[in-house]
Amino acid sequence: MxxxxxxxxxxxxxxxxxxxxxxxxxxxxxxxxxxxxxxxxxxxxxxxxxxxxxxxxxxxxxxxxxxxxxxxxxxxxxxxxxxxxxxxxxxxxxxxxxxxxxxxxxxxxxxxxxxxxxxxxxxxxxxxxxxxxxxxxxxxxxxxxxxxxxxxxxxxxxxxxxxxxxxxxxxxxxxxxxxxxxxxxxxxxxxxxxxxxxPVPEEYYTVPIGKAQIKRAGTDLTIVAIGKMVFVAQAVADQLAKEGVEAEVIDLVTVAPWDQATVLQSVQKTGRLIIIDEAQPHNNTATDIAAVVADQAFDYLDGPVKRITAPNTPVPFATNLEQLYLPSAQSVLTEAQEIITDLKPIKA
Amino acid sequence: MATEILIPKLGLTMTEGTVDVWDKAVGDQVASGELLCTISSEKLTYDVEAPAAGYLLKICVAEGEDAPVKAPIGFIGAENEAIPETTAATTEAAPPATAAPAPEQTIAQSQSEAAVAATSRILITPLARKIAADHQLDYAQLKGTGGNQRITKRDILAALAQKDLAPAETPAAAPAAGLSGMRQQIARHMLTSLQTTAQLTLQRKVDLTALLAFKADLKAKITPPPADGQLSLTTLLARAVCLALQATPEMNANYQDGQYTKIADVNLGIAVGLDNGLIVPVIQKAQTMTLTQLGQQLKAKIAAAQNGTLTAADYHGGTFTITNLGHENIEYFTPVLNTPEIGILGVGALAQTLKLSENNDVVAASELPLSFTFDHQIIDGQQAAQFLDRIAVNLQNPYQLIL
The missing domain is CATH 3.40.50.970 (Thiamin diphosphate (ThDP)-binding fold, Pyr/PP domains)
Structure with missing residues (x-):
């Protein structure tokens, strides 16, 4: 560089x-x-x-x-x-x-x-x-x-x-x-x-379209995120790591056509999937990913697929509501508790 | 119509609650919304308010006792109003189901249907199910640690690890294919019993010489001769067991999913061999019965079992079982617990023998071999021996049986 x-x-x-x-x-x-x-x-x-x-x-x-x-x-x-x-x-x-x-x-x-x-x-x-x-x-x-x-x-x-x-x-x-x-x-x-x-190289280069990127390797849980939700996913993974849970974070990069191979391969390894998207959930990317995984990786799933998205409303103007509207590390951890709970060591 | 006071569901995972304190006593007048009692689940306590105005007619679950979610813990109604019989009876003595899971007909209809629907489906992830299938693991009895108490990969792997440690019983691991429905039930039930309990069998003889003399004496003196089997050996034995269980309440209990529950009534199961299997009809509240009632019940239940006319309620809720192989000339054996019961008495063949009397004379005696299996998780060997001795004492002192 x-x-x-x-x-x-x-x-x-x-x-x-x-x-x-x-x-x-x-x-x-x-x-x-x-x-x-x-x-x-x-x-x-x-x-x-x-x-x-x-x-x-x-x-x-x-x-x-x-x-x-x-x-x-x-x-x-x-x-x-x-x-x-x-x-x-x-x-x-x-x-x-x-x-x-x-x-x-x-x-x-x-x-x-x-x-x-x-x-x-x-x-x-x-x-x-x-x-x-x-x-x-x-x-x-x-x-x-x-x-x-x-x-x-x-x-x-x-x-x-x-x-x-x-x-x-x-x-x-x-x-x-x-x-x-x-x-x-x-x-x-x-x-x-x-x-x-x-860091960005000065010279001309391309990054392939249609290829998702594994931002953090993990074995217990796959988190697929889009755009700035990748940062949320990384914060979630950091938090989970403190509790002994290793999340794999995938930046989808391309929404269409999205990289089925990378996502399926990861879910086949971890058995669990959280999808984070700030777009609305209805008939949308997160929902499409969940459907494909349920179909193609059914026998590998060790918990329900969780979609953490914005609610199905327009974006609020009020700053506090706008922050609530966006998925956060905390809301992801709360909403996905159901599939995280048995990854943690059993408390005596 | 009296209004039921139900245990509320306080959380997703709550299955039962404990009544901590009753703030009202039976007979108290209460206003709608008034504090009745405090219950607690694993995590929180909750004030139960009166669902209607009226009088507290009945308390079904005493302080310190547990009851499943949505079970009635009491009733409110008009002063001196009668409580629906079926509902009240259930809550008084509702031991968990035994062998054949049959629909609960007891608790008020719609709620019990919902409860059955919620519990009858086994929640398991696709991955966990696949691993279980690959290893031919029966996961029906596993407790899930996942969300919504779902069985996950971790639970299956833990069960498989345990199975590897357990003594060789793998050949019987998949008791299902090719068996009749009843046989499948028995196969599962027996395997569960051996896998989930710590069974130990004690064996001893009991001298029945005095009992047989007593029986002959009574038979000769009663007119008309007793026709209800009230003096049969089976009836006398059942009575002796009832008395022993009443004197030893810790034996009259169920143990299931780590939960040990003593049960007030002696609901006595009698194993009846059939051509295609074995069934255990239960005599409810056997401790309250005279020898005549006990004899009648035994006759009726055994006949119904042989005719295939038992209903689900007839083999439900047992607290102890008697099984007999004496007619096949077996002396001792190791009966398998009819879980969730924690004791089963095996009766062998009555034998004529010679023994030394107290005066060192050789006398003829009739001796009955007994084999008593108990769950060593709950009951210690000495306790079990003492319980078996109580049965023996009752049989050796037959007047006890008619008091």
Whole structure:
């Protein structure tokens, strides 16, 4: 690793986009206020951007690649997402940004009814090298319409891959892998992780999509987590280790198609499974994992599969309620007590 | 209609509660919601409030005693109101089920159905079930340590480890395939008995010369001659056992799942051999019966067993069993406990013998060989010997039997 200091999740996204655009001039960005300041005279004269995205993730890319490749669009998700689908199927590699995944309703048709089906309906002759960057996640006190987690909903669409990176290292490698991929990949960034720092190589690299990662090896209990819930899982595992229970923590990384082999292999070893997801539980990723494990690893299960998720409500605005809404190490330990209890030594 | 006072379920895992203190006495007037008694489970204590206004008619579970969740511990109703007979009778003496698990017809219908449904299904994880199947382990009697008291891999592995340590009994490990329903029951029951108790058998002779003379004397003098088997050896023996059990309450008990319960009534089981197996009808409250009643009951139950007309209630709730192999000329044997009972008396063949009298004369005597098996977990050898001696003393002093 050539870089000395760790960099943030947000800087990493910027770096990945920069390297993808430098590597392949078919790659371009579209979205609302990706650069900003298009009509501000002194900025235009100096070829400068303004905000560089609502979170500043794309700051500095417009001056480097120009407004032809960093396109500020009108506030119309449907129009630019439709343009992106068209551009992708005709040979470019667009990376549109949907500011909050809660806005997916405005543009879902372009992905659901068009983008995801073209390769299939054109007999494999069309490809769809489209990477939709968006943000999800509660905990930022941003209220119900800016805090949801809908990666599971998008992952339910055949033909769409969905990636939820947890660490800066994975964020860079997965974003570059997504842009290289010839299918729609939704790259869902947790906005509350933007400030997280980690070691990230400076050079271009990819991390495979569809491969879960074992973050901690254990023999007694498998905990599968998505996104920032991986940190909750690690805290749970630390706590359990003090009581002599060795949990295996798996970062799912890719929500669709999720890595069945890694999860099943782990459950076959441990016999127990907790799934932690901050998305709602109904018809969702955690539920899908539970179903597949119950089906494929039935004879290995030594306890019921526990899904610890947010409740089936919108994200509350009040800070205290929002914290309650998110699974925590404590709530996981409490709710999963039923399958943890007989792992602990019997008290005399 | 009197209202039942039930033991509430205070936690997911609670199966029974202990009545700590009764704050009201039978006959007290109580208001709805008024404190009646305090009960406790493993973890917490709880105030039981009156479910209705009225008078405390009956207390079924005394202070310090346990009762299962949802069992009635008392009744509230109008002054001097009668209590439903079946319900009251059950709670007075409801020893745990024995051989054939039959539906409890006793406790109020809907609740007992729910309770049976909740307990009859064995909770076991798929993995634990698979390991048990691979090792042909019968997990029906295992206690689960998992959530919801589910049997998990750990419990199966512990049971297998124990099985490896246990003396060789593996050939009989899977008593099921190819056997009739009754045989399967017996197979499971016998195996459970030998696996879960510490059985020891004491054997001795009892001189019945005096008893036989007494019997002949009575028979000759009573008119019309007794026709209910009240002077048969079986009846006299049953009576002698009843008296001994009353004098030794620690023998008249059940031991199940680590729980030792003394039982007030002597519910005497009599093993009856059938063509296809063996069944143990139970004579309830045998201690209250005269020789005539005992003789009638024995005749009726043995006939019903042979005709296959016993009902579930007829072989339920035993506290002690008598089994007889004398008619097959067996002297001594080692009867197997009819769990959860902790004692069984085996009767051998009556033999004529010569022995020395107190005056060193050679006299003819009739001697009965007895084999008494007890659970050494609960009863010590000396206690057991003393209990057997009480039976012997009763038989050797036959007037005791009619007092």
């Amino acid at each position: 050539s870089r000395k200091s760790n960099i943030t999740f947000m800087q990493v996204i910027n770096e990945a986009l920069d390297q993808a655009m430098a590597k392949d001039d078919r790659v371009f960005l579209m979205g609302e206020d990706l650069a900003g300041g298009a009509t501000v005279k002194h900025l235009a004269e100096a070829n400068q951007d303004a905000w560089g995205g609502v979170f500043g993730v794309t700051k500095g890319l417009m001056p480097k690649y120009g407004r032809q490749r960093v396109i500020d669009t009108p506030i119309s998700e449907m129009s630019y997402m439709g343009a992106a689908v068209g551009a992708a199927v005709t040979g470019l590699r667009p990376v549109p940004e949907l500011m909050f995944n809660d806005f997916i309703g405005y543009c879902l048709d372009t992905i659901l009814a068009q983008g995801s089906k073209m390769r299939y309906m054109f007999g494999g002759k069309a490809s769809m090298p489209l990477t939709v960057r968006t943000t999800h996640g509660a905990g930022a006190n941003a209220a119900a319409q800016h805090s949801g987690s809908y990666y599971g909903l998008l992952g339910a669409i055949p033909g769409v891959k969905v990636v939820v990176p947890t660490t800066p290292y994975d964020a860079k490698g997965l974003l570059l892998a997504a842009i290289e991929d010839n299918n729609i990949v939704v790259f869902s960034e947790d906005k509350t992780l933007y400030g997280v720092k980690g």
